[in-house]
């Protein structure tokens with residue numbers, strides 16, 4: 717989850733992270749982007765430009781990494797990020813129906829965030845647990861053998877914790 721700091725504090729925190737961890741060379745790009753996303757909640761273009769300048773690398777390289785890896789996001793994400801695996805192993809076990817069930821419950825499509833910023837729904841390729849398909853990750857928690865009919869129950873836990 718992103719910190720709730722304003723941008724100035726986030727940039728200062730990012731500077732500190734880079735300085736303290738000696739992440740000031742181009743090979744550190746992924747670690748720096750991870751931390752930047754943790755601080756800002758996502759990676760808007762101005763943050764990507766800032767990172768490129770700090771590491772002294774072309775913005776195109778930063779952009780290439782951000783758009784290649786699905787765990788980086790250029791748009792604000794919800795408090796809870798749902799990742800439905802649509803890799804082949806999960807797909808043949810009905811992952812498309814699981815995705816449809818999340819879309820119906822949340823009233824958003826894959827790639828979108830709910831208006832209240834509680835949930836972002838996205839698809840991922842294989843997460844390496846094909847024997848447990850279909851697999852869904854919500855934040856750091858992994859759900860296995862997910863059935864479309866269990867989606868509502870899974871979501872309720874997050875709705876309850878948001879309300880408390």
Ligand code: FES
Nearest residue numbers: 803805806842845
């Ligand atoms: S295809 Fe979903 S975990 Fe491998």
